[in-house]
Amino acid sequence: MTDSLSAFAAAKLAELDAAHLRRRLEPTRRLDGIWVERAGRRLLSFSCNDYLNLSHHPQVTAAAAEAARSFGAGAGASRLVTGDHPLLSQLEAALAAFKGAEAACVFGSGYLANAGIIPTVVGATDVVLVDELAHACIWAGAQLSGARIVRFAHNDVADLAARLAEARGSARHVLIATDGVFSMDGDVAPLDAISDLARAHDAWLLVDDAHGLGVVGQGRGTAALFPDAKVDLAMGTLSKALGGYGAYVCASAPVIDLLRTRARTFVYSTGLPPASAAAALAALDIVRADAALTAAPLAKARRFTRALGLPEAQSPIVPILLGEADRTLRAMQALEDQGFLAVAIRPPTVPAGTARLRLAFTAGHPDAEIDRLARAVGSLLETA
Ligand SMILES: *Cc1c(COP(=O)(O)O)cnc(C)c1O
Numbered sequence: 001m002t003d004s005l006s007a008f009a010a011a012k013l014a015e016l017d018a019a020h021l022r023r024r025l026e027p028t029r030r031l032d033g034i035w036v037e038r039a040g041r042r043l044l045s046f047s048c049n050d051y052l053n054l055s056h057h058p059q060v061t062a063a064a065a066e067a068a069r070s071f072g073a074g075a076g077a078s079r080l081v082t083g084d085h086p087l088l089s090q091l092e093a094a095l096a097a098f099k100g101a102e103a104a105c106v107f108g109s110g111y112l113a114n115a116g117i118i119p120t121v122v123g124a125t126d127v128v129l130v131d132e133l134a135h136a137c138i139w140a141g142a143q144l145s146g147a148r149i150v151r152f153a154h155n156d157v158a159d160l161a162a163r164l165a166e167a168r169g170s171a172r173h174v175l176i177a178t179d180g181v182f183s184m185d186g187d188v189a190p191l192d193a194i195s196d197l198a199r200a201h202d203a204w205l206l207v208d209d210a211h212g213l214g215v216v217g218q219g220r221g222t223a224a225l226f227p228d229a230k231v232d233l234a235m236g237t238l239s240k241a242l243g244g245y246g247a248y249v250c251a252s253a254p255v256i257d258l259l260r261t262r263a264r265t266f267v268y269s270t271g272l273p274p275a276s277a278a279a280a281l282a283a284l285d286i287v288r289a290d291a292a293l294t295a296a297p298l299a300k301a302r303r304f305t306r307a308l309g310l311p312e313a314q315s316p317i318v319p320i321l322l323g324e325a326d327r328t329l330r331a332m333q334a335l336e337d338q339g340f341l342a343v344a345i346r347p348p349t350v351p352a353g354t355a356r357l358r359l360a361f362t363a364g365h366p367d368a369e370i371d372r373l374a375r376a377v378g379s380l381l382e383t384a
Pocket of ligand 1: 108109110111112135137179183208209210211237238239246247
């Protein structure tokens with residue numbers, strides 16, 4: 001531990017410790033869609049993105065197990081070499097049909113998707129306009145692209161309009177990138193107004209709907225709330241409401257073909273394991289068939305926001321803003337003492353001064369437990 005790299009790391013960690021910003025892994029066993037075991041304790045989780053509890057659905061786990069047994073644990077290579085198992089194109093067809101798109105392309109993960117899509121469509125002569133609260137992987141993709149990055153105020157259409165008009169003059173192409181449902185705030189992007197602006201300025205629109213698919217718009221995602229919106233790149237993941245792993249983007253056929261040929265995180269990364277494709281197909285079948293299930297997480301979140309007199313939830317995600325990281329860690333501990341897991345979210349995942357408990361409601365959370373959580377959070381807000 002005397003080399004300069006280790007000394008650098010130790011000093012960095014000490015700084016983070018002092019600011020309550022060091023992160024540690026906590027071994028967690030998920031027992032089903034809602035219960036987890038940590039340090040020998042059973043806790044009711046409000047921190048999993050498994051909104052429909054499909055990670056443990058018998059049809060989904062059976063499909064994954066069956067595919068692993070039949071086709072192996074891994075894809076063996078990039079899809080462009082030998083990793084293109086037929087289940088992947090079957091999944092892409094199912095996703096495109098469900099999203100009403102011409103075509104779809106599956107990626108290894110959501111992070112890989114945005115890191116690959118954005119540099120494929122924009123470069124040094126272009127501008128990317130990004131909502132200031134968009135997910136980290138949108139920023140990563142924008143940075144990798146070499147395009148000029150312009151941040152616009154969160155969900156602020158007037159600010160976007162002004163920056164778009166300014167950017168349009170110099171740029172060859174302009175891409176607007178936003179979350180559909182914001183991952184740490186749970187609010188919804190005004191895709192109708194954003195899409196109108198994009199069309200008016202011939203800008204392209206990428207929407208990351210990791211937290212919209214399966215839980216808003218009858219399960220079809222955020223764009224389904226805005227029927228007139230035109231989303232050129234409708235990206236989402238297989239890892240939240242669908243309960244598995246992987247990601248996709250829906251777009252026109254030429255755009256999908258270009259991504260398959262040029263997106264570096266697609267070309268130079270191993271294909272998704274067949275088991276993940278099979279799990280996602282099974283999960284998508286359930287999402288398509290069960291409207292009551294896809295409506296449940298938002299209804300549960302609204303039960304909670306009503307109980308506390310908070311603004312009505314727009315998605316299954318409800319942030320409880322506490323401000324400072326140490327206060328948020330104490331709140332997390334207080335809830336844990338009452339049997340709830342609500343993981344503290346701290347900078348840089350959220351802006352400085354906005355540390356929070358981010359609650360994620362799922363179809364399987366019992367109403368009585370939601371009411372008990374509301375009472376516990378209510379007394380936390382009163383005392384601190
Ligand atoms: C989780 C998330 C991602 C990343 O997806 P992974 O498949 O977990 O890599 C991307 N965008 C948003 C908005 C997310 O919440």
